Amino acid sequence: MTENGDSTAPRAHGRVTRRTVLKAAGATALAAGAVTATGSSAAAADGKPYDAIVVGAGYAGGTVARELGARGMKVLVLEARGRIGGRIEPGTLAGQHIELGGGWFGPGQDLVARELKRYSLTTTEDVHATRMVMPGPNGYASHSPQEAGARLNSLFADFYAGSEQYFERPYEPLHRKELLASVDRLSLADRIAQLQLTGVDHDWVSGATSVFAGGNRTGSLTGLAQWYQLAGGTYDKFLSVMSELPEGGMISILERMLRESGATVSLNSPVTAIRERGGRTHVEVRGGRVHQAPVVVLATPVNMWSTLTFEPGLPQVYADAAREGLGVPHATKLWLRVRGTSEAVSAQAPEGAPILLLIPQKQLPDGRVFVAFTGPALDVSDPQAVRAAVRGLLPEAWVVEYRAKEWHKDPYARGGWGLRRPGQLLRQLPDIQQPFGRIVFAGGDIASGWNGAFVEGALESGFRAAEQAATLAG
Numbered sequence: 237m238t239e240n241g242d243s244t245a246p247r248a249h250g251r252v253t254r255r256t257v258l259k260a261a262g263a264t265a266l267a268a269g270a271v272t273a274t275g276s277s278a279a280a281a282d283g284k285p286y287d288a289i290v291v292g293a294g295y296a297g298g299t300v301a302r303e304l305g306a307r308g309m310k311v312l313v314l315e316a317r318g319r320i321g322g323r324i325e326p327g328t329l330a331g332q333h334i335e336l337g338g339g340w341f342g343p344g345q346d347l348v349a350r351e352l353k354r355y356s357l358t359t360t361e362d363v364h365a366t367r368m369v370m371p372g373p374n375g376y377a378s379h380s381p382q383e384a385g386a387r388l389n390s391l392f393a394d395f396y397a398g399s400e401q402y403f404e405r406p407y408e409p410l411h412r413k414e415l416l417a418s419v420d421r422l423s424l425a426d427r428i429a430q431l432q433l434t435g436v437d438h439d440w441v442s443g444a445t446s447v448f449a450g451g452n453r454t455g456s457l458t459g460l461a462q463w464y465q466l467a468g469g470t471y472d473k474f475l476s477v478m479s480e481l482p483e484g485g486m487i488s489i490l491e492r493m494l495r496e497s498g499a500t501v502s503l504n505s506p507v508t509a510i511r512e513r514g515g516r517t518h519v520e521v522r523g524g525r526v527h528q529a530p531v532v533v534l535a536t537p538v539n540m541w542s543t544l545t546f547e548p549g550l551p552q553v554y555a556d557a558a559r560e561g562l563g564v565p566h567a568t569k570l571w572l573r574v575r576g577t578s579e580a581v582s583a584q585a586p587e588g589a590p591i592l593l594l595i596p597q598k599q600l601p602d603g604r605v606f607v608a609f610t611g612p613a614l615d616v617s618d619p620q621a622v623r624a625a626v627r628g629l630l631p632e633a634w635v636v637e638y639r640a641k642e643w644h645k646d647p648y649a650r651g652g653w654g655l656r657r658p659g660q661l662l663r664q665l666p667d668i669q670q671p672f673g674r675i676v677f678a679g680g681d682i683a684s685g686w687n688g689a690f691v692e693g694a695l696e697s698g699f700r701a702a703e704q705a706a707t708l709a710g
């Protein structure tokens with residue numbers, strides 16, 4: 237286990253090296269500390285002042301950097317990690333490219349599609365399951381994907397009933413604000429209780445929602461209902477957002493964006509404080525270096541906001557979002573190389589199970605790669621427990637090796653993908669999308685449309701933040 241909560245048995249090393257990251261960013265003086273060794277910096281090595289500082293080199297920060305660069309602005313990107321990508325993290329297992337964070341996209345995610353086209357990147361379709369293992373009255377039972385899909389469609393039509401009205405325009409979540417008061421306060425657990433679901437129906441619904449929510453008590457009904465409506469308002473369309481994979485992995489667009497931006501990307505530069513003084517922002521990095529610019533874009537996960545010092549202090553609405561968090565409290569992605577079966581079987585378990593969702597990936601000569609999302613009940617640092625959890629769903633399977641990433645333990649995410657908590661939509665949006673003084677906020681967590689769990693939302697938010705920053709920088 238590393239400090240990033242990255243558990244590997246046996247360890248497989250990612251191929252993205254610091255060198256490739258710097259190369260990808262197209263920078264000449266990107267190494268941490270290369271911008272200025274100590275003290276205070278208002279300017280880059282060429283002596284010209286920065287027009288903007290972007291904190292975070294994930295998709296939101298990358299979009300901001302490129303869009304400001306296109307306006308001729310000089311941009312410094314400060315990234316805490318030794319790599320770009322944030323909650324996008326490529327790796328390898330069994331010689332295969334894997335995604336430890338975000339990896340899929342799907343129909344209706346037009347901004348991602350536009351970026352793929354811009355950079356001439358192709359996509360591949362993910363593996364289709366040929367069988368589905370689902371909870372039954374006496375343990376797990378097999379279904380055809382068509383049979384399970386029809387039942388899930390029907391169960392979720394009831395679960396999200398009314399969302400076609402309260403999210404009449406899912407890209408403008410507050411369009412029917414008056415209809416949201418009675419639903420936005422509900423957690424997923426509240427909705428399950430409201431429907432009085434029992435037995436197998438309960439297990440199918442609560443298992444499915446808990447995977448996406450990282451816990452049915454913390455995730456809001458309107459958070460998931462908005463995704464459901466964005467996808468087209470049926471459960472099979474909702475699942476189709478996990479249907480396609482960009483060529484070269486999800487990181488490939490971001491590498492090109494940063495290269496195009498012309499920004500200076502300083503890795504290993506965790507920001508600790510943002511102070512506004514004399515009409516400029518002073519951005520402090522761990523170790524004491526301070527960078528200055530007329531505007532700063534904070535493009536970190538919302539769960540990171542509470543780790544920073546702000547002067548003046550953040551107004552209540554941002555402080556509330558920072559305290560409550562938006563990243564889901566449990567998000568472990570587990571990649572498995574399995575022998576004993578090569579069947580493209582998919583499995584979903586009830587809430588509380590060690591593995592909640594198992595998805596078939598590439599077939600190998602002697603088995604298959606699977607990807608799983610686990611619940612808090614599984615200790616992924618324990619290979620015996622991982623093997624037992626897989627056999628609980630696929631008795632014929634033998635785990636040869638695996639790699640897990642626990643995002644809630646990651647020091648620069650402090651949570652998984654974003655999903656609003658009950659009440660956050662009405663209490664905090666759109667306020668937390670607005671600049672505070674000379675600080676602009678960006679991130680998939682605070683997008684209007686595909687918020688939280690989607691690169692699409694990070695792009696949307698990045699475009700908005702770039703407009704706001706350009707206006708503030710004058």
Ligand SMILES: Cc1cc2nc3c(=O)[nH]c(=O)nc-3n(C[C@H](O)[C@H](O)[C@H](O)COP(=O)(O)OP(=O)(O)OC[C@H]3O[C@@H](n4cnc5c(N)ncnc54)[C@H](O)[C@@H]3O)c2cc1C
Pocket residue numbers: 291292293294295296297314315316317320321322323324336337338339340341478505506507508535536537540567568569643648649651652653654678679680681688689690691692693694
């Ligand atoms: C397990 C998992 C699976 C997912 N699956 C999908 C998927 O299949 N498809 C999809 O579209 N999306 C998926 N997502 C969501 C997607 O990854 C995110 O929505 C998106 O990457 C968010 O981008 P962002 O730029 O807003 O934030 P991030 O990617 O988190 O980027 C923020 C950056 O800020 C940096 N940072 C944090 N604190 C500081 C600091 N103090 N100083 C400097 N830098 C700092 C971080 O290191 C990071 O690089 C998934 C996420 C997870 C965790």
